[in-house]
Amino acid sequence: MTDAHDIAGNIKSKARELGFDDCRICSATPPEAREREAFQRWLDTGMNGTMSWFERSKDARADITTRYPWAKSIVVVRKDYAASRPELPTASIGERTARYALAHDYHESLRAPLQALQDAVLALAPTSEAKALWYVDTGPLLEHSYSQRSGIGWTGKHTLSLHQEHGSYFFLAEVVTSLELPPDTPATNHCGTCTRCIDACPTRAIIEPYVIDARRCISYLTIEHKGSIAPELRDQLSGYIFGCDICQEVCPWNVKREERDGPRPPAESQRAPNIEALILDDVLKLPDDKLDSLLDGTPLARTGAVRLKRNTLLVAGAEKDTTCFEGVAMCIEHDEALVREAAAWALGGYGGTERAIEARKQLASHQRIESEPDVREAISEALARLAAKA
Numbered sequence: 001m002t003d004a005h006d007i008a009g010n011i012k013s014k015a016r017e018l019g020f021d022d023c024r025i026c027s028a029t030p031p032e033a034r035e036r037e038a039f040q041r042w043l044d045t046g047m048n049g050t051m052s053w054f055e056r057s058k059d060a061r062a063d064i065t066t067r068y069p070w071a072k073s074i075v076v077v078r079k080d081y082a083a084s085r086p087e088l089p090t091a092s093i094g095e096r097t098a099r100y101a102l103a104h105d106y107h108e109s110l111r112a113p114l115q116a117l118q119d120a121v122l123a124l125a126p127t128s129e130a131k132a133l134w135y136v137d138t139g140p141l142l143e144h145s146y147s148q149r150s151g152i153g154w155t156g157k158h159t160l161s162l163h164q165e166h167g168s169y170f171f172l173a174e175v176v177t178s179l180e181l182p183p184d185t186p187a188t189n190h191c192g193t194c195t196r197c198i199d200a201c202p203t204r205a206i207i208e209p210y211v212i213d214a215r216r217c218i219s220y221l222t223i224e225h226k227g228s229i230a231p232e233l234r235d236q237l238s239g240y241i242f243g244c245d246i247c248q249e250v251c252p253w254n255v256k257r258e259e260r261d262g263p264r265p266p267a268e269s270q271r272a273p274n275i276e277a278l279i280l281d282d283v284l285k286l287p288d289d290k291l292d293s294l295l296d297g298t299p300l301a302r303t304g305a306v307r308l309k310r311n312t313l314l315v316a317g318a319e320k321d322t323t324c325f326e327g328v329a330m331c332i333e334h335d336e337a338l339v340r341e342a343a344a345w346a347l348g349g350y351g352g353t354e355r356a357i358e359a360r361k362q363l364a365s366h367q368r369i370e371s372e373p374d375v376r377e378a379i380s381e382a383l384a385r386l387a388a389k390a
């Protein structure tokens, strides 16, 4: 009969063979009480925003055995993604998205290797009764807790998993299994007295070490949040139209990795050249169905054309970006009120520039036909802002 150490070794070899950058194992016992309590406090204070799936799966996240009583071990894998950007124009999508978005959707690209790893776990099991189930990102697990426990990486003050040698630009995925496997050594925390991520966050979303208020986080606002973005946060998106990497960019462990290993741009096979070089004006001018078909298969499909336009309008307005003024002006006629409201806000941002007269003309002309109260209000506010800067 094969020993559990041999099975664990074979699982790790298989994970490497399948292209994962690391594979470690921990027990499936619940996260520590302090982690579970912190998670519950996060939910109780509404910091998950509209990400209701955290609430729905909170029992399993607090203890995976409440959902899978058979779970004994968790195989945790790390898959590195691009830590540097390819050379692209500054107004391109590729320059305005989080790095992980510069590739095919990882939920899709990791599906086959994770399924193969799950199959391998079952094939290596000494009995046919064994169970295994893979997850990436969306699983009902406090995955950073298992990442730390398995030694893949510790949870940084920005709440992401990171490693002294490999930094934090990586995806985590797990295979939950009924096999009792020998655990690896947990990772130790090396944040020390550093507060760079907290200090650099433009929206003050890291409200204290290890706690993010998602409702203020650019990643949440630009990707998950479906409604209008709060006015006080609109000019703090820091140029991002999808996701945000600021807290990772400033992290000394990412800086050291790059100094040591050099840039790590996206693999050619993973790139989505159709979208990464699109400029902001294209995003605003393309019909939604055309834009949606370009986004298909990339992480940006989660946001979709309408919300990507909302985000782009807010960034264009905050930057008074004249290169996409035409696109901004076009969006005041968009079918979706969410886009028209953002377009009105963006047009109001051109106050003090030579585009202000044109912005005022567009807003005044649309004001006569706008029926949505929120958009009418946004138009009035934008006209007032333009008048104040005239």
Ligand code: SF4
Binding pocket: 158, 200, 201, 202, 203, 204, 205, 206, 212, 216, 217, 218, 219, 243, 244, 245, 246, 247, 248
């Ligand atoms: S992703 Fe951006 S907004 Fe969110 S916590 Fe990090 S720096 Fe702040």
Ligand code: SF4
Binding pocket: 156, 157, 158, 162, 190, 191, 192, 194, 195, 196, 197, 198, 247, 250, 251, 252, 253
């Ligand atoms: S920036 Fe500093 S505090 Fe934040 S995760 Fe990195 S090491 Fe930890």
